[in-house]
Amino acid sequence: MDKLAKQLREDAAKIDVEVSAQLDDRIRASLQGVTPERPRENLPPVKPRSMWWASSLTGIGAAAALILVMNLNGPEPVAPQNESFVPVLTPDLIFERAMMTEPLEQELEDLEADLKKAEEAVKKEIGIFP
Amino acid sequence: MSDELDLINAAKAGSVDAFTELVRSYRDRLLRFLLTRCASYADAEDALQDTFINAYRYLHSYNSQWRFSTWLYRIAIRNAGKLRTSHVTEIGELRDDESDPLIQCIADSERENLWRSARRLLSDEVYSAMWLRYVEDMSINDVAAVLERSNSWTKVNLMRGRRALDAELNRGGPTKESEAYG
Numbered sequence: 616m617d618k619l620a621k622q623l624r625e626d627a628a629k630i631d632v633e634v635s636a637q638l639d640d641r642i643r644a645s646l647q648g649v650t651p652e653r654p655r656e657n658l659p660p661v662k663p664r665s666m667w668w669a670s671s672l673t674g675i676g677a678a679a680a681l682i683l684v685m686n687l688n689g690p691e692p693v694a695p696q697n698e699s700f701v702p703v704l705t706p707d708l709i710f711e712r713a714m715m716t717e718p719l720e721q722e723l724e725d726l727e728a729d730l731k732k733a734e735e736a737v738k739k740e741i742g743i744f745p
Numbered sequence: 746m747s748d749e750l751d752l753i754n755a756a757k758a759g760s761v762d763a764f765t766e767l768v769r770s771y772r773d774r775l776l777r778f779l780l781t782r783c784a785s786y787a788d789a790e791d792a793l794q795d796t797f798i799n800a801y802r803y804l805h806s807y808n809s810q811w812r813f814s815t816w817l818y819r820i821a822i823r824n825a826g827k828l829r830t831s832h833v834t835e836i837g838e839l840r841d842d843e844s845d846p847l848i849q850c851i852a853d854s855e856r857e858n859l860w861r862s863a864r865r866l867l868s869d870e871v872y873s874a875m876w877l878r879y880v881e882d883m884s885i886n887d888v889a890a891v892l893e894r895s896n897s898w899t900k901v902n903l904m905r906g907r908r909a910l911d912a913e914l915n916r917g918g919p920t921k922e923s924e925a926y927g
Contacts (some may be wrong), residue, residue, distance in 0.1 A: 619910060632773060634812065639772070642768060643765060645798050651759065652808075
């Protein structure tokens with residue numbers, strides 16, 4: 616045993632403690648009033664293990680019955696419209712689009728007119744038209 | 746050991762007298778240990794009483810592959826912890842020489858009792874590990890089982906505890922380094 620271990624043991628022995636007679640009586644009296652808990656006994660299985668197939672059949676039967684009942688009920692009723700529903704206002708996109716493309720269309724018409732005038736001027740110059 | 750096992754079996758069968766015999770062989774050791782873990786002498790006594798009551802109540806769950814002392818110390822540590830939690834005090838805060846139950850039980854000496862130093866320097870768990878190993882002579886496995894820690898944790902912390910107390914023993918006073926252990 617090394618020095619520290621020896622010292623620790625000696626110092627522990629210097630802690631002078633003894634259970635008093637009163638505490639001893641108190642512990643003994645407490646023990647008399649305690650009922651030890653018994654280990655839980657193994658409960659017998661509810662059904663024999665060989666009956667697993669019966670459980671499976673019952674499960675399948677229950678599932679089939681549920682599917683049948685759900686299909687017999689007919690189509691699902693339409694959910695009532697919620698009165699508190701607030702319709703979302705959408706902007707008039709068509710109008711907006713017209714407003715946006717109108718100047719471009721006008722521009723195109725002007726360009727086409729200019730082109731036609733220029734074409735006529737060229738034809739006149741080269742003498743195609745009388 | 747076989748006598749102890751006989752007593753345990755008799756107590757399991759419902760004999761209070763058999764259990765009282767077990768109480769008699771462990772009560773002083775356990776009280777000494779609890780005294781170092783509780784805030785007052787009264788708390789240590791309460792923890793001791795609760796330990797024996799719980800041990801008797803749940804004796805059926807004791808597994809004889811472990812030492813009975815291992816099982817008993819585990820219950821004792823839990824009870825001491827519960828008492829401490831209910832009082833919401835830290836051991837380190839409450840101790841002055843007059844109120845410290847440990848110092849009242851130690852005879853005057855030139856040198857401070859190492860267990861008192863240990864309480865100042867080590868955490869509760871490391872302190873307990875040191876006590877179980879060096880006073881109760883428990884194996885590393887048993888100490889780990891009592892503290893519900895791994896063997897490696899126990900080994901490492903026993904080494905740290907030793908180092909801290911070694912420094913204390915050699916220098917005659919705590920050092921900053923040793924205060925960090927645990």
